[in-house]
Amino acid sequence: METINSLLYGLTIVAQPINIIFMAIGCILGTVLGMLPGVGPATGIALLLPLTFTMKPETALITMAAVYYGAMFGGSRSSILLNVPGDGAAVASCFDGYPMTLKGKAESALAISAIASFIGGLIAAIIFLALAMPVARFALRFGPPEYFVLMVFALSATASLTEESPVKGFMSLLFGLMVTTVGIDLQSGVLRFTFGIPELQTGIDFVVVIVGIYGIGEVFKNYETIKETGMYALKTTFGRIWITLEEWRRCVWPILRGSIVGFIIGVLPGAGGTIAAMMAYSNEKRLSKEPGSFGTGVPEGLAAPEAANNAASIGAMIPMLTLGVPGSGTTAVMLGALMIYGLQPGPLLFEQHPEIAWGVIASLFVGNLICIIINLPLAGLLVRLLSVPGRLLYPLIVVIAFFGVYTINFSVVDFYMLLIFGFVGYFMRRYKVPLAPMILAVVLGSSMENSFRQSLMLSDGSLGIFFRSSICIVLITLTTFSVIWPFVKKIRLANRG
Amino acid sequence: MNSDVIIGIAGLTLGISYFIQSLSLPKAFIGNPWAPIYFPSSLGVLMTLCSVMLLCGTLRHKKKGEKFSTQVPWFLIIGTIAIGSVYAILFDRIGFIPSTIIFIGTMLFLVNDTKSWLLNIILAVCLTLSVWYCFEKVLYITMP
Numbered sequence: 235m236e237t238i239n240s241l242l243y244g245l246t247i248v249a250q251p252i253n254i255i256f257m258a259i260g261c262i263l264g265t266v267l268g269m270l271p272g273v274g275p276a277t278g279i280a281l282l283l284p285l286t287f288t289m290k291p292e293t294a295l296i297t298m299a300a301v302y303y304g305a306m307f308g309g310s311r312s313s314i315l316l317n318v319p320g321d322g323a324a325v326a327s328c329f330d331g332y333p334m335t336l337k338g339k340a341e342s343a344l345a346i347s348a349i350a351s352f353i354g355g356l357i358a359a360i361i362f363l364a365l366a367m368p369v370a371r372f373a374l375r376f377g378p379p380e381y382f383v384l385m386v387f388a389l390s391a392t393a394s395l396t397e398e399s400p401v402k403g404f405m406s407l408l409f410g411l412m413v414t415t416v417g418i419d420l421q422s423g424v425l426r427f428t429f430g431i432p433e434l435q436t437g438i439d440f441v442v443v444i445v446g447i448y449g450i451g452e453v454f455k456n457y458e459t460i461k462e463t464g465m466y467a468l469k470t471t472f473g474r475i476w477i478t479l480e481e482w483r484r485c486v487w488p489i490l491r492g493s494i495v496g497f498i499i500g501v502l503p504g505a506g507g508t509i510a511a512m513m514a515y516s517n518e519k520r521l522s523k524e525p526g527s528f529g530t531g532v533p534e535g536l537a538a539p540e541a542a543n544n545a546a547s548i549g550a551m552i553p554m555l556t557l558g559v560p561g562s563g564t565t566a567v568m569l570g571a572l573m574i575y576g577l578q579p580g581p582l583l584f585e586q587h588p589e590i591a592w593g594v595i596a597s598l599f600v601g602n603l604i605c606i607i608i609n610l611p612l613a614g615l616l617v618r619l620l621s622v623p624g625r626l627l628y629p630l631i632v633v634i635a636f637f638g639v640y641t642i643n644f645s646v647v648d649f650y651m652l653l654i655f656g657f658v659g660y661f662m663r664r665y666k667v668p669l670a671p672m673i674l675a676v677v678l679g680s681s682m683e684n685s686f687r688q689s690l691m692l693s694d695g696s697l698g699i700f701f702r703s704s705i706c707i708v709l710i711t712l713t714t715f716s717v718i719w720p721f722v723k724k725i726r727l728a729n730r731g
Numbered sequence: 732m733n734s735d736v737i738i739g740i741a742g743l744t745l746g747i748s749y750f751i752q753s754l755s756l757p758k759a760f761i762g763n764p765w766a767p768i769y770f771p772s773s774l775g776v777l778m779t780l781c782s783v784m785l786l787c788g789t790l791r792h793k794k795k796g797e798k799f800s801t802q803v804p805w806f807l808i809i810g811t812i813a814i815g816s817v818y819a820i821l822f823d824r825i826g827f828i829p830s831t832i833i834f835i836g837t838m839l840f841l842v843n844d845t846k847s848w849l850l851n852i853i854l855a856v857c858l859t860l861s862v863w864y865c866f867e868k869v870l871y872i873t874m875p
Contacts, residue, residue: 288870399735401785405742408778412749415771422759424767427752454808458801460842629838630858632811636818636834637862641872649819653812660808664799665734683770695763 244596264304323507410675451659496542500549750775
């Protein structure tokens with residue numbers, strides 16, 4: 235009953251005209267950004283981050299969440315129509331989505347993807363609603379040692395579960411932590427790694443790092459293929475975008491299964507939409523009576539990953555909102571936004587700022603509705619944006635990134651930092667170093683070091699404090715497992731092969 | 732060269748130099764004098780260890796240098812960095828409007844086709860003025 239009352243309260247927050255307007259803008263922006271190959275939700279939210287400084291925190295977070303799941307809706311448009319995924323989470327949608335277009339069923343494919351995303355989002359939002367309070371209440375038992383170990387777990391799981399090499403994941407993580415050590419040490423007043431530059435005394439703002447790595451780095455990466463963008467032969471006129479009863483009958487169970495798989499994967503740190511969609515696809519293929527038909531344009535092969543990636547994007551918000559520890563690059567950026575407002579996401583957010591916590595949860599229901607309205611009737615209009623040439627789009631992203639970071643400190647030093655991190659971000663992408671661990675580390679690094687030092691103060695310098703509570707022991711076991719698992723997996727594969 | 736070797740060497744250089752730098756950090760006046768040094772120095776050690784692991788793994792398996800399907804677009808990257816740096820220098824000196832028109836204009840001339848010069852100029856001027864209006868009149872942020 236308490237949850238229903240809180241949800242109703244959240245809906246009154248969402249129903250405020252300003253929140254509805256920004257949520258709709260977020261959904262449209264997310265759909266468009268998700269659709270454009272090479273520009274994902276993290277980049278979109280990173281570029282949007284400085285612009286949210288003028289908004290109320292709940293409006294800012296509702297808008298960012300809308301961009302996130304809007305991108306999951308939009309990501310599959312280019313997968314289905316062009317066989318070019320808008321982002322990683324939409325790769326699995328190419329397998330059967332594009333063959334459906336080749337068979338002349340583009341309308342059905344677009345409708346299946348939008349409906350599956352909608353249902354996936356809705357189911358995930360309902361589970362989120364049911365879990366939010368119990369998880370937040372449980373997290374109230376956490377003190378500095380538990381928080382430190384939880385952050386270590388989130389970071390190590392993100393680093394080790396990356397699709398690239400886990401060692402590179404850890405290097406990315408360590409680099410992010412190194413960035414957070416620049417500036418004045420708040421507990422001792424000592425200046426660290428400022429190299430005599432006064433602007434570095436307050437540290438490197440994580441917004442600059444995020445916008446540089448995601449915004450500028452993404453543009454540099456896209457420069458590699460700049461001649462190919464906007465040159466697609468696109469189908470822009472469609473018949474009625476809807477599905478037949480037979481298609482619905484075939485898709486309903488894959489959607490339900492995909493939603494559950496997606497949600498669970500989304501909650502886990504480091505996994506994310508790409509793994510969720512891939513897992514849902516292979517799960518459906520395994521359960522199918524005709525697995526050989528997958529990849530030839532079967533609706534089940536499109537419905538399951540679409541439901542999964544949307545459910546994963548909502549699942550990923552649970553640890554961020556209830557524990558204050560994000561599990562992906564995009565939710566790390568959202569957590570950063572809350573920290574800019576001086577708010578500490580976590581269990582206390584539900585007590586001290588219910589308008590934010592419940593506003594965001596309620597917005598998941600309304601936002602999914604807005605997304606399906608955008609993605610069904612307006613699909614023909616939106617896909618025209620795919621023909622915007624990269625040579626016009628990318629300079630504009632650079633310009634937006636510059637304006638964005640200027641609003642943080644009103645200092646041109648941030649322009650240089652932006653370019654440096656853009657350059658670093660490009661080479662990390664090129665040499666397949668995962669970005670998410672670094673972003674998570676940049677956002678969490680200071681809190682992690684503070685929790686560590688607070689714990690040591692509580693225990694008079696004894697590391698034994700990290701092994702005293704059962705929560706710590708469980709988290710340390712999980713951390714050890716997450717670190718060892720990729721190596722064990724590698725050895726097992728090597729032995730088999 | 733293999734990308735893992737490049738990342739390994741870069742990580743090793745960063746790890747060692749960061750560790751050495753961390754040892755020369757000033758000590759705390761209150762509490763444990765080494766408190767501000769523990770965390771950074773352990774990061775340096777771990778980065779060095781990870782880099783060595785990556786390098787050893789690559790050398791043991793004798794991975795050949797992979798071929799990238801695309802070239803590094805040096806011209807566009809260096810061009811963007813140069814234009815951005817010049818913008819940072821000019822921003823406070825000549826003011827927001829002229830410096831931003833130059834910034835957006837040159838960015839568009841660099842990346843977009845020079846044949847579309849009219850579009851580039853119109854975009855640069857219109858975008859600058861609309862952003863200026865947005866900052867000054869909507870967000871009440873005074874620009875230089």
